[in-house]
Amino acid sequence: MTHRASPETNPTAFPEVAEPLVSRVQETIISWFEAEARELPWRDPNTTAWAVLVSEIMSQQTPVSRVEPRWREWMEAWPTPADLALAPTAEVLHRWDRLGYPRRALRLQEAARVIADDLGNEVPETVEELLELPGIGSYTAAAVASFAHGQRTTVLDTNVRRVLIRVFAGRERPATSPGRRETEWATGFVPEQHHVEWNAGVMEFGALVCTARNPGCADCPLRDVCTWNRLGRPASATKPKTQKWAGTDRQLRGAIMDALKTAHSAEAEPAGISIDLFTTSVTVLDPDTLGSLDESTAAAVARVRELSADDQRISRLISDLVADGLAQEHAGRLDLPRT
Ligand code: SF4
Incomplete structure (x- = not known):
């Protein structure tokens, strides 16, 4: 990462960031995560890669509070990919319950069948291998490689993107979906050491502190260095798309x-x-x-x-x-x- 701070107002710019600021943010987020992270069952050090994969698929577009009870039921019923592979699909959909987007459950079972039949019932370790599985996109592949296997990857979900764009670029929110330039920019902030804690920490920080609608800037441990906060928290020109539900x-x-x-x-x-x-x-x-x-x-x-x-x-x-x-x-x- 080059050493030049340049807060931008261009909504598509990804500014170069000074190394001391990057280090300060990394250290703060990692310490905060170690002290404040929620205790979630799939974060248990003894959890399996399969359990992490299930948690990541369930958590897409669904709050953790709704995921946790379903995840516990699933892991009890189908503790390995081979167990889910053999389950009746009707039962899989039934146990998905109200997590929404039930096609995720079908894709997860397809992935379980590939893992059980072709990969010795072991969840792959690298992003490239994970991307070969049905229903696994770049976010999930990076998250599973990092959280389950300790690989140094760039995990870029909506929470991570919001924190990075506020702290380092001074904008309220990122563009609709990440492009190659944003991914490369975000990769520059992933530390060599403690990269798993960084990936999980930024995500958790975005979920609990630097939230979309009501960020806790007054008590935020980054408030003195956060570019968006220092600029007076200017509103983005574009309003976020709110997903209508009723009547759809x-x-x-x-x-x-x-x-x-x-x-x-x-x-x-x-x-x-x-x-x-x-x-x-x-x-x-x-x-x-x-x-x-x-x-x-x-x-x-x-x-x-x-x-x-x-x-x-x-x-x-x-x-x-x-x-x-x-x-x-x-x-x-x-x-x-x-x-
Ligand atoms: S100061 Fe506010 S906007 Fe900046 S990181 Fe903290 S919570 Fe987010």
Whole structure:
């Protein structure tokens, strides 16, 4: 890293940073992490690489508080890749519960099958090998190589990017997604020693202190050197995209999946839910029709109809779920995949 401080206002610039500032930030973050990090089960020194991989996939776009109980259940049910590889897919989706983006669960099972069948049930160690697995992107590969195997990698999630861009570039938030230049810039801050603590520490610092909406600058151990704070915390010109949920296809897909998971728990025969129940043209389902279902499943199906009275839209989403491998259709009934 070159020794020249140059706070920038250009929203795409990645300034060179003076070495003393880099060292001060590294030391502060690593000390802070050792004192303040949350005790999370996948941070236990005895945890397995598989446990770390599962935690990373679950934590994408899902808060740790929701991940932890699911992660514990998963590790008890499927402590190794071979265990998950053999699990019925319906059970995998059911145990994913409400973590969201259930395709992640399918990809994780695909990865488990590759690890079990081709890699001796051992999670690969390098970024390059990890990237070969289904559903593993550059963030997850770098995180697993670092946190599970102690490799020196550049872990760049949304929290890390926000901290680096504030402290070293003086901007409120980074661009939508990281490009090659930002990745190279961030790599320059990863220390030779204690790089695992640095990677985990910056991420944790962004999650707990330098948060997106309400950063704790008043008590921050970096407040005297943080470029954004020293500039008076200027607002970024662009507003962050807020992801709408209510009324979206994602919400309705989630409701259909909830109904299928609830029916799966009920273990009724015949399996699944009649597709007519999803696509009937009445807005509120006839209680007589729902009478064939157990109470929880009936409520979950009714919830789908509350969200949308548009049969074509529901049919389209059901087709998408089937195409994505998240549901299967058989004899006019929709069910979780039974493979
Ligand atoms: S001073 Fe504020 S913006 Fe800067 S690192 Fe600390 S919390 Fe983040």
